[in-house]
Amino acid sequence: MGHTGRCHSCPVSRHRVCTALAQMDSVRSGRSSILRRYPKGHLLLDGSRVAERFGIIVTGVAKLLHIAEDGHQKIVGLLFPGDFVGQTQPLIPHLIAEAASSIDVCCFPRRTFDSLLKRNPTLEPAMYSHTLLELDDVRAWTRMLTHRPALERLAHFLVKLDRRMRRPGHEQPSDVMELPLSRTELADYLGMTIETLSRQLTRLRSAGIIETSGRFKVRIKYWQHLDMLASAAETSERDAQD
């Protein structure tokens, strides 16, 4: 189950930043980093502080939150295995990340990571590339949220979640997966009310496309069907214009 702390057995080792890191022997053999497990709710990133360590998510999901002065929190994104946290400077003080579920993080002490950054010239570019891809992803997601109906937004989310949570090899196509967010949070993230979200879930459930048990377990029964709904976006957006 849990991996040994060496890159070759790590489920995220094929991600961009890990690939760059694994060019260093000390990293590949697991001597630079420690795999830490954090409980749901643990603060992984505090935007107002320099991070004590750099971390790459190995399993689990983290919420990215914006905090208002009054302390109120708004979900602005999610982090999945392969994504990283650990800023060198407090660039965005109102941004925090916290574990949405129990989460495994591959952690490098700040100093260690800084020296890796200096010694490995491919590392920073790899991080930058990762961020650029994420930016593009967020932009596409924004369009999805603003132009597509609630059902498709939900379908898209579920498909994305499934893809990013599935550990290579480890899982079957239609395993039960854990929702990282409560209904309230998920509705907020998808830009709808909990009532609308609940109705859309019911639609998918009674169409036989998904199965739910308890509040947080979902199983995709017809992935293909769900994916069609999710990508109905592109097709009907195309029809619409020009």
Added chain:
Amino acid sequence: MGHTGRCHSCPVSRHRVCTALAQMDSVRSGRSSILRRYPKGHLLLDGSRVAERFGIIVTGVAKLLHIAEDGHQKIVGLLFPGDFVGQTQPLIPHLIAEAASSIDVCCFPRRTFDSLLKRNPTLEPAMYSHTLLELDDVRAWTRMLTHRPALERLAHFLVKLDRRMRRPGHEQPSDVMELPLSRTELADYLGMTIETLSRQLTRLRSAGIIETSGRFKVRIKYWQHLDMLASAAETSERDAQD
């Protein structure tokens, strides 16, 4: 009007990346870069190719577009003065940028820029920071689009446009500004139909908050009023929850 090609007279010189660049004498004196003016519609970035030059927008606005296989284009973002284009690798092949209006760009030949990158260790981090801030901005904007009504989205856009287009010192607070997008494009960008957009513009117009002339000229008469509408977001989002 047009600046001399030296950083000290340049309206964007106080932006992050320019500040980093201006640490080099050859840059500060304007020997590395050329100020180019491109007409509306000019292709500034082709995501499927390595860019011939690195450019920082000095005046004007550029559209960021996603291209589908069928050639259909969707607006995913805007670039303003201080933002930059010019990738080293074709990371996001379906992404292009084109001038939304006539636009001035401070251009560095690829080779020159690469060597600057190597010689100035603060440059890449500055670019990275810029991108991280942009990512955060897009995330906040996404929330705006998904949670706020059409009128507020439009108000927010106008306020943002005003802030980012205004050259330091150069303009009066309530100058006429040029809309970088047609109604169709703007509606698409703001996630509404052209009809709804038009109605919201009319509302602002008849409330005396803005003035329009022709298709592309807007003047904000009551900036404060508009800003209140724009940031009604935070206030009423706060009221809503917890």
Added chain:
DNA sequence: CGCTACATTGAGTTACCTCAAAAATTGTGG
């Protein structure tokens, strides 16, 4: 088991969408 918090379902309302027509702006040839 009963309490509390969260999720689902129901009924009525509204903001935005769709379809259709009128008005304004831009481009073109005389």
Added chain:
DNA sequence: CCACAATTTTTGAGGTAACTCAATGTAGCG
């Protein structure tokens, strides 16, 4: 410079997806 077509924007009328408010159902916990 003006008339006229083409394009884009605005306005109008009616429909619908999603919202709000309210009630019911269900999961988790002492």
